[in-house]
Amino acid sequence: MRTAEVGVPAISPGDGPAAPLPPRSPVPRLGALATVVIIGSVMIVLDTTVVAIAYPTLAREFGAAITTVQWVSSGYTLALAAVIPTAGWAMGRFGSRRVYLTAIAAFTVGSALAGLAWNMESLIAFRVLQGLAGGLVSPVGMAVMLQAAARRGSDNGKVMSLLGIPILIGPLTGPVLGGLLIDSVSWRWMFLINVPVGALAVLLAVRLLPRDAPRSGQRLDxxxxxxxxxxxxxxxxxxxxxxxxxxxxxxxxxxxxxxxxxxxxxxxxxxxxxxxxxLVRLRLLGERRLAVGVATVFLFATGYFGSMVLAPIYFQSVREASVLTAGLMGAPLALASGTVMQFATRLTDRVAPRSIVVPGVLLGAAGFAGFALQAQADTPYWRLMIALIVIGAGGGMTLMPSIAAATRGLSPDQAPAASTLIAIFSQIAASVGAAAVSLLMARRLTEPFTRADPETMTQAVRHAYLWPVAAVLLALIPALLSSRRPPERTG
Structure with a gap:
């Protein structure tokens, strides 16, 4: 069976005589590479969603304000955003295989330390360590996948749908797993559970990731x-x-x-x-398709990911649900998001992006508004579940399809830089969104989060939903500028 090869750096005329290169490793099947990348990415996404469900628990455990607990997530996502731009340089300087293995191993160590944290300050510090390692996992894994897919002629939407699988698995299992661990064992196991998963990811990466040749002379900005x-x-x-x-x-x-x-x-x-x-090739935003995609993803993600803490807080503080129950309540949103995303992202290979993304943005805004308007101490759960499903469907039709459309048609040299750019803006959006939601909620609280009465908490949560509604509606502007033409078929 014929295999493709990767890992050989391009030599430009100004690079001087080409040094002898080591033999190139055959690329495993796309499914095998996807398995390695998905396990690593699931661990990163899982860690984010598990922590979101634990905000009230961590606030009580350490006697901290909700805005301080929010740094457990913001510190993590800021570290992700800070290190993602170095991914391209690190892959060129040390080789993608070595960088991926180091990042997974460091993330696993950070997880173990976070599970042993003794106060809020140490927990935030270890979460930053996790973020610094985890920020390299997704862009490096995506680079490996896109390089292999390009050589095999795979459709862009199909590849992005595979890379989006963690969006289904992480948010769906994270809150449930986190609730089960917190209720049955301890919040510490939210992080310690990553140790065996990380070990498995390292073993698979050692076996399946192709070796590549690093290049010297790569300068970091x-x-x-x-x-x-x-x-x-x-x-x-x-x-x-x-x-x-x-x-x-x-x-x-x-x-x-x-x-x-x-x-x-x-x-x-x-x-x-x-x-x-x-460090980041901002000039790529001169490409209209990429600029529209980045703007859509940034605005939608600011509201979408910023709102992730609100529903768990509502179910635990207003409805007095257990952590596990609150996690289960979030499952419909995650399931809708991941399922719709698989179909919608693949559709971008055949239909105009605007016909997918614009309805997705409108669905997301309608879902957020529906939840905010209905959320009361006695609202029937089925009505809230419908709103969450609508939110999830909107996210599935907007985020990965926008990324697939934005990166279509870029040259091999531009694609990794564009993916890095999108990853940075996504992480910034998550941090800004979480901070904005906390700010709006805190404005309605006259006493510490853990002592607020249910009625006050209800009004605070509903008020905080103003941010995701506004941010998602703003995403409609760039979404309307996305292409009205189906992509050209090359095969």
């Missing part, structure tokens, strides 16, 4: 990294302090870091547009 990472951290920190303080965003504790973060991010963007080898 250190000035850009030193502007972007602190800028994002300061910006999100300012939002969080605004949610905690009585003066909101007008206090110096909030306004100063927020403004400093925006200055650093702006400086990074200006430099990235001028330097020849930027």
């Amino acid at each position: 250190l000035p850009g990294l030193l502007m972007l990472s602190p800028g994002l951290g300061a910006f999100i920190y300012g939002l969080t302090r605004g949610a905690e303080g009585e003066s909101g965003m007008t206090s110096a504790h909030s306004l100063v870091p927020t403004a400093a973060g925006l200055v650093l991010i702006t400086a990074f963007a200006v430099r990235a547009l001028r330097t020849s080898s930027p």
Whole structure:
């Protein structure tokens, strides 16, 4: 059987004489590669969704405010966003196989440390360690998959649907698994469960990932990294302090870091547009298709992922459900999202993106508004489940289909950089969304989260849903600019 080969770096005329290259490894079947990538990605997504269900538990365990607990997720996602831009450099410098193995192993160690955390500060620190490792897993895995798929002539939508499987498995099993572990054992097992999964991922990666040849001379844009990472951290920190303080965003504790973060991010963007080898290739946004896709994903994800903490808080604090029950209540959203995503993303290989994404955005907005308007202490559960299913269907029709459409037609050189760009904006959106939701909810709470009465919590949760409704509706603007033409068939 004929096999394709990867791992040989392209040599440009200015690179000098080509050094002898080691023998190239045959690429395993796409299904085998997908197995390795999916297990690693599921572990990353699972860790995010498990923590979302545990906010009330962690608040009680450590006596912390909800906005402080929110840093368990924000610190993780900010670390992800900070390290994702280095993925391309790391793959070129050390080889994708070595980077993937190191990232999975480091994430597993971080998970073990998070499970042993002794206070909120140590838990946040170990979550940052997890994020620094986990941020490399998805982009490196995606690069390996896209490289193999390109050589086999696979459709872009089909590949993206495979890469989207963790979106189904993680959110569907994470809250249920987290609830079961928290109720039956301890919150610590939310993280310790990653240890055997990580070990399995490492073993499969050693066996199945093709070897590739690293290249020397790959320079990291250190000035850009030193502007972007602190800028994002300061910006999100300012939002969080605004949610905690009585003066909101007008206090110096909030306004100063927020403004400093925006200055650093702006400086990074200006430099990235001028330097020849930027950390993030922002000039790619000059491609209309990519710019529309990034904008749609960013705005929709800001509301979609920012809202993930609201339903668990509502079910536990207002309806007095157990953690496990709250996790089960979120299963319809995850199942709808993952199932619809598989069909909708594959459809982008045959139909116009606008005909999929625009209805998805409208469904998402309708679902969020429906949940917010209905959420009361005695609302029938079936009505809330319908709203969650609509939200999930909207997400399935918007996120991965937008990414598939945005990356279609890019050259092999552009595709990895574009995927990295989308991953960064997605992680920023999740952090900004979570901070904004916490800010809106905190504005309606006059006492600590754990002591608020059910009626107050109901109003706080409903008020916080204003953010996802507004953000998702804004995503309609770039969605309407997406292509009205079906993709051209090349095979």
